[in-house]
Amino acid sequence: MAYITDTDALGNAIKAERRRxxxxxxxxxxxxxxxxxxxxxxxxxxxxxxxxxxxxxMSALGIKLDVITRES
Amino acid sequence: MAYITDTDALGNAIKAERRRxxxxxxxxxxxxxxxxxxxxxxxxxxxxxxxxxxxxxMSALGIKLDVITRES
DNA sequence: CCATATTAATCCCGAGAGGGATTATTTTAT
DNA sequence: ATAAAATAATCCCTCTCGGGATTAATATGG
Numbered sequence: 490m491a492y493i494t495d496t497d498a499l500g501n502a503i504k505a506e507r508r509r510x511x512x513x514x515x516x517x518x519x520x521x522x523x524x525x526x527x528x529x530x531x532x533x534x535x536x537x538x539x540x541x542x543x544x545x546x547m548s549a550l551g552i553k554l555d556v557i558t559r560e561s
Numbered sequence: 562m563a564y565i566t567d568t569d570a571l572g573n574a575i576k577a578e579r580r581r582x583x584x585x586x587x588x589x590x591x592x593x594x595x596x597x598x599x600x601x602x603x604x605x606x607x608x609x610x611x612x613x614x615x616x617x618x619m620s621a622l623g624i625k626l627d628v629i630t631r632e633s
Numbered sequence: 634c635c636a637t638a639t640t641a642a643t644c645c646c647g648a649g650a651g652g653g654a655t656t657a658t659t660t661t662a663t
Numbered sequence: 664a665t666a667a668a669a670t671a672a673t674c675c676c677t678c679t680c681g682g683g684a685t686t687a688a689t690a691t692g693g
Contacts, residue, residue, distance in 0.1 A: 493626035496613050502628040509630075513669065524652050529671070536613020537650060539680090541568050543612055547628075554565035555627040556574040556619075558581075585639065596682050601641070609680060611650090 492557075497534035499543070504532040506550050521549040564629075569606035571615070576604040578622050593621040 493499050507517050514532070518525040523542045531538045531546060547554060565571050579589050586604070590597040595614045603610045603618060619626060 493616070493628055494620065495616060499612065499616075499626075499628070502630075506628075506630050515669085525670095526653080527651060530651085533671090535650090536611060536616075537680090538612050539609050539650075540571065540612055540615055541608025541610075542651090544565070544567060544571075544608075548566065551631060553629040554571075555629055556565055556571070557625040557627055558574075558578050559623060587639085597640095598683080599681060602681085605641090607680095609650090611680080614681090 495534070496536045496538070500532045500534035503543075503546060503550065503552070506552055507532075510550065517546065517549060521546040567606070568608045568610070572604045572606035575615075575618060575622065575624070578624055579604075582622065589618065589621060593618040 491498065493502065507514070512520070514528050515525055518528045521528070521542075522545055527538065527542055528546060531543055544554070563570065565574065579586070584592070586600050587597055590600045593600070593614075594617055599610065599614055600618060603615055616626070
């Protein structure tokens with residue numbers, strides 16, 4: 490899967506994984522402890538979404554984030 | 562480098578990379594197009610930081626983000 | 634040890650996030 | 664094609680983010 494260079498890519502990745510797991514937005518929102526509306530905006534790539542909540546969602550999905558520097 | 566599981570880890574990774582490149586917060590903020598205060602809060606792991614700006618900072622640093630799912 | 638640069642912590646304020654609920658639109662399945 | 668489920672788009676509201684500026688604390692070096 491490609492690198493995340495913007496919020497659209499992040500939203501798409503989250504949405505794809507959610508659908509792969511056959512979970513609805515309502516269910517994932519509940520699992521993550523965020524509002525459904527937040528999850529929708531996150532999946533749509535809204536840049537203003539808060540990082541902490543986004544990480545909660547990814548954790549609930551079992552997604553891991555890797556930071557790659559030139560030296561890593 | 563370790564996976565990012567919370568905002569503290571993300572902030573630390575960003576700070577470490579900035580220092581490795583010998584850039585000050587003021588310089589990086591200018592390069593990224595964000596305010597210095599935002600950058601400070603980001604590096605300190607404030608969960609409320611906005612994703613879009615965070616990605617701008619990472620782009621300015623040349624950091625790439627990879628989303629890792631069980632299927633990837 | 635003192636001067637300077639870098640980082641951190643406030644203050645005020647406007648702009649926007651995010652929650653819940655409702656309604657509309659789209660998608661999926663039968 | 665129609666019914667049901669899922670997603671999207673509003674509305675109102677409160678709360679906090681984020682910017683700039685200033686002041687304090689910490690780190691770096693001469």
